[in-house]
Ligand SMILES: NC(=O)C1=CN([C@@H]2O[C@H](COP(=O)(O)OP(=O)(O)OC[C@H]3O[C@@H](n4cnc5c(N)ncnc54)[C@H](OP(=O)(O)O)[C@@H]3O)[C@@H](O)[C@H]2O)C=CC1
């Protein structure tokens with residue numbers, strides 16, 4: 001079998017087109033142009049790529065974007081002051097503090113300062129709480145991107161066994177929540193999957209993966225998931241982005257996996273572009289929420 005390639009890049013372009021149209025409609029009705037402020041502390045090369053892609057995407061969708069670059073030596077108090085200034089700036093609708101922060105800064109404390117109404121990453125305790133209760137304000141970008149990809153590629157999810165590898169606050173944990181949600185409670189999409197969360201302490205990871213109809217890999221280990229681990233016909237969503245030399249690879253061994261799977265996302269061109277598309281959606285949503293007209 002040769003797996004169907006799930007073209008995240010094309011789907012992301014489609015979603016960005018929809019967001020651009022919705023933004024134009026909103027502005028035409030007298031709504032304020034949405035504005036996303038990104039805060040980048042230090043200069044991690046991967047973060048640079050992400051921030052650049054995001055700014056270009058904003059521009060094309062008619063969303064204003066700001067980049068606040070801070071020196072790697074910025075103190076906790078200085079960074080908090082920047083976030084508070086953005087919280088209080090009426091022009092700024094969405095705030096994104098690029099992770100990871102340089103060593104020495106307390107990530108959790110910074111994220112707790114972001115105004116939940118501007119928290120387009122959906123990382124604040126209030127927004128995570130609302131999500132867990134099935135009444136989300138913002139859907140987390142990467143997991144929502146995966147859900148949109150599955151939906152738009154017509155991959156059936158209800159009743160399927162999904163194995164999520166990874167339990168981070170950014171990807172694994174919210175991914176599992178969205179896929180296990182009762183139909184319609186985490187966005188309009190069908191979910192209703194049976195979800196297993198696997199992690200570094202799981203016994204027999206390979207056996208668990210083999211029981212999955214859909215595998216979502218969010219591990220951060222280059223090509224860890226091998227073709228031989230998969231149930232034939234499984235759908236593989238590779239969230240991993242790992243730089244190996246000058247190559248970008250996922251958490252799944254693409255060549256091996258595409259000989260066994262029925263469908264697979266490539267890296268690059270898979271989940272990454274969708275994360276950005278969903279971030280723009282959340283920024284428009286934040287601008288609308290401010291006026292109470294969402
Ligand atoms: N496409 C996109 O838009 C995005 C891509 N990414 C990429 O996704 C990947 C994961 O990111 P993130 O969730 O932030 O990473 P984290 O490092 O925060 O989490 C990794 C998770 O994988 C688990 N893990 C690590 N090693 C193993 C192993 N050998 N076997 C099983 N589980 C393991 C960890 O387990 P434990 O909890 O026990 O430590 C942890 O839960 C990275 O490659 C990152 O670059 C991230 C965000 C967005």
Ligand SMILES: Nc1nc(=O)c2c([nH]1)NC[C@@H]1CN(c3ccc(C(=O)N[C@@H](CCC(=O)O)C(=O)O)cc3)C=[N+]21
Pocket residue numbers: 049050053096097098099100121141142241248267268269270271272273275276
């Ligand atoms: N506050 C915060 N929110 C995030 O959502 C967040 C973050 N911090 N820190 C880092 C991770 C990672 N992430 C990516 C998003 C898009 C691509 C992306 O567009 N990738 C392209 C190109 C990659 C390339 O060429 O390097 C692709 O996969 O095709 C990658 C990675 C968001 N993250």
